Amino acid sequence: MPEGHVIHRLATQITSQFGGKVPAVSSPQGRFAAEAARVDGAVLAGASAWGKHLFIDFDSDIPDHIIHIHLGLIGKLRVRPLADPVGHVRLRIADDRQAADLTGPQWCRLITGEEQAAAVAKLGADPLRADADPEPVWKKVAASSRAIGDLLLDQALFAGVGNIYRAEVLFRHGIRPSRPGTQIRRREFDAIWDDLVSLMADGVAVGRIDTVRPDHTPEAMGRPPREDAHGGEVYVYRRAGQPCLVCGTPVAVTSVKGRNLFYCPACQR
Incomplete structure (x- = not known):
């Protein structure tokens, strides 16, 4: 299972590549299609990490505008030059140059800000966060x-x-x-x-x-x-x-x- 540094690195990559843009959000595999359609066309505000949890925040009028990802044991999230999806891609976030493809996660779900706060409340202090209190x-x-x-x-x-x-x-x-x-x-x-x-x-x-x-x-x-x-x-x-x-x-x-x-x-x- 990826450790916390991997998730923070991914959050930085996602924000750097797609932050402030309106990327295409889709589910080539189809299992996240309805949720992807809800944030497709919205501005990606940024991504953040807490422990092994990744949160991708979209500026949107809908309450559930945050994609919550936990990679689990076999999940992968790769940011690579834009090309056709390979494998069972649950989630794709893409612009005209790069694509972030998610495969095999433990979970990928669309949540509200309140649900994000509840998920974070169950976690301990993250050594990589500036707000961590040991x-x-x-x-x-x-x-x-x-x-x-x-x-x-x-x-x-x-x-x-x-x-x-x-x-x-x-x-x-x-x-x-x-x-x-x-x-x-x-x-x-x-x-x-x-x-x-x-x-x-x-x-x-x-x-x-x-x-x-x-x-x-x-x-x-x-x-x-x-x-x-x-x-x-x-x-x-x-x-x-x-x-x-x-x-x-x-x-x-x-x-x-x-x-x-x-x-x-x-x-x-």
């Missing part, structure tokens, strides 16, 4: 007996944080994923939050997740670059059995609520 998150973490590795994936706490950022930020701060929230110190929480803000902002800028520090890059260590469909240089994510880049201990993997969680048994005591 204080309520800290209070819930500090009061919880759940493992920090579980809490970091709770979208009602850390909106937009996914499996990669979860594993990597815990490694970077030497915290075992199984440690309960009640045992996380305030300075550790603040360090985790600040690191997420920085790492995820970098992900928006470059379009991939890089979490290794300068001393541990392929160039600095004389090692080959990581080869993985997710891209980016990481410490532990999907490196089970491989030597830790810091201490050489084989990276371990465990399961938390059905999701693989990678960590170094030596560095994260």
Whole structure:
């Protein structure tokens, strides 16, 4: 599932390409045809993201003028040069040069401003948003007996944080994923939050997740670059059995609520 930096990057692309214009809105697949027709011909005011949720706002006289998208596990939203649709395109937003094509989303629906507010109210603080307030998150973490590795994936706490950022930020701060929230110190929480803000902002800028520090890059260590469909240089994510880049201990993997969680048994005591 795409993590929050992907959704924020898409929001920026949509706003940059179509903001202030009247793009053609359609559903080549047909499953979103009626909804697309309601905003087709309206000005696209802009797109925004909160966690893993994308909102595309149209200036329109109709109440339900916001397209709400959640990509889920297999969804893709691609902004590419205008060409014929390929595959089962649920939603297309296009001008005379570019098209944004949505395929396989968990959901794509037309909502009102009130429904958007209700959806956002269920989400936690997003490290990529300037208006994020981590204080309520800290209070819930500090009061919880759940493992920090579980809490970091709770979208009602850390909106937009996914499996990669979860594993990597815990490694970077030497915290075992199984440690309960009640045992996380305030300075550790603040360090985790600040690191997420920085790492995820970098992900928006470059379009991939890089979490290794300068001393541990392929160039600095004389090692080959990581080869993985997710891209980016990481410490532990999907490196089970491989030597830790810091201490050489084989990276371990465990399961938390059905999701693989990678960590170094030596560095994260």
